[in-house]
Amino acid sequence: QVQLVQSGAELKKPGASVKVSCKASGYTFTDYGIIWVRQAPGQGLEWMGWTSANYGNTKFEQKFQGRLTMTTDTSTSTAYMELRSLRSDDTAVYYCARGGAAGDYWGQGSLVTVSS
Amino acid sequence: EIVLTQSPGTLSLSPGERATLSCRASQSVGSSYLAWYQQKPGQAPRLLILGGSSRAAGVPDRFSGSGSGTDFTLTISRLEPEDFAVYYCQQYGSSPPYTFGQGTKLEIK
Numbered sequence: 001q002v003q004l005v006q007s008g009a010e011l012k013k014p015g016a017s018v019k020v021s022c023k024a025s026g027y028t029f030t031d032y033g034i035i036w037v038r039q040a041p042g043q044g045l046e047w048m049g050w051t052s053a054n055y056g057n058t059k060f061e062q063k064f065q066g067r068l069t070m071t072t073d074t075s076t077s078t079a080y081m082e083l084r085s086l087r088s089d090d091t092a093v094y095y096c097a098r099g100g101a102a103g104d105y106w107g108q109g110s111l112v113t114v115s116s
Numbered sequence: 117e118i119v120l121t122q123s124p125g126t127l128s129l130s131p132g133e134r135a136t137l138s139c140r141a142s143q144s145v146g147s148s149y150l151a152w153y154q155q156k157p158g159q160a161p162r163l164l165i166l167g168g169s170s171r172a173a174g175v176p177d178r179f180s181g182s183g184s185g186t187d188f189t190l191t192i193s194r195l196e197p198e199d200f201a202v203y204y205c206q207q208y209g210s211s212p213p214y215t216f217g218q219g220t221k222l223e224i225k
Contacts, residue, residue: 035214037161045153045161045204045216061213095160101208102151104172106160 002026004096004107011113012086020110022079022096029077030054035103036070036081038092046092050101051079086114118142118207120217128225135192137220139205144185149209152181152190155219156201164203165190192222200224 007021022034036048049060051070058070069082079096094110097103119142129135139150148168153161163172165181168188178193192199202221208214 037216044219045155045206047206047212047214047216050212050214059212097161101149101214102163102166102206103161104163104166106162109160 006107009111017084019082034079122217137190141186146209
């Protein structure tokens with residue numbers, strides 16, 4: 001069965017970076033892209049970006065341009081999302097999902113807390 | 117950027133009733149590139165509907181999606197206890213960002 005398993009919770013200081021991993025199984029990793037979505041506490045969903053699994057193509061929400069890097073490692077079927085220059089309003093649960101723009105299978109989420 | 121507005125914000129219904137959730141886009145969502153998700157507390161979103169009206173794998177047929185252009189609807193024909201959750205629409209038809217609506221909370225009356 002398709003599964004996306006994400007890395008654990010992180011506590012970061014303002015200005016730091018965080019890298020969240022998303023390990024896929026149960027399908028051919030290179031056949032689908034990965035999208036990243038975040039959800040601040042008590043808030044709705046925010047689409048962050050998309051990456052292809054094997055060609056390095058990416059699409060970003062413009063507000064994250066310059067701070068967000070999405071990569072994949074096809075040898076381990078793992079996607080990564082790195083967000084830099086963290087601020088307190090980056091505190092959220094970060095999700096990966098399989099798909100091109102909409103996500104059909106989702107990871108369990110990774111809580112990133114930004115606090116001094 | 118396409119803005120999606122969902123209504124109502126909260127919908128209070130009883131099991132067995134019919135639920136109708138609305139999602140309106142600020143401009144046309146080409147070729148019905150509209151998805152619906154269900155999210156329960158502490159869980160990741162679950163894809164229900166893709167392409168405006170196609171149910172995702174394993175989704176019960178009491179869930180249906182309709183609409184085109186700027187107006188879309190998610191209908192749950194007869195509510196089951198497990199259907200009470202927050203529902204989000206998402207458009208993915210234009211250039212990024214592929215925005216979400218703010219959500220509709222479906223609660224037990």
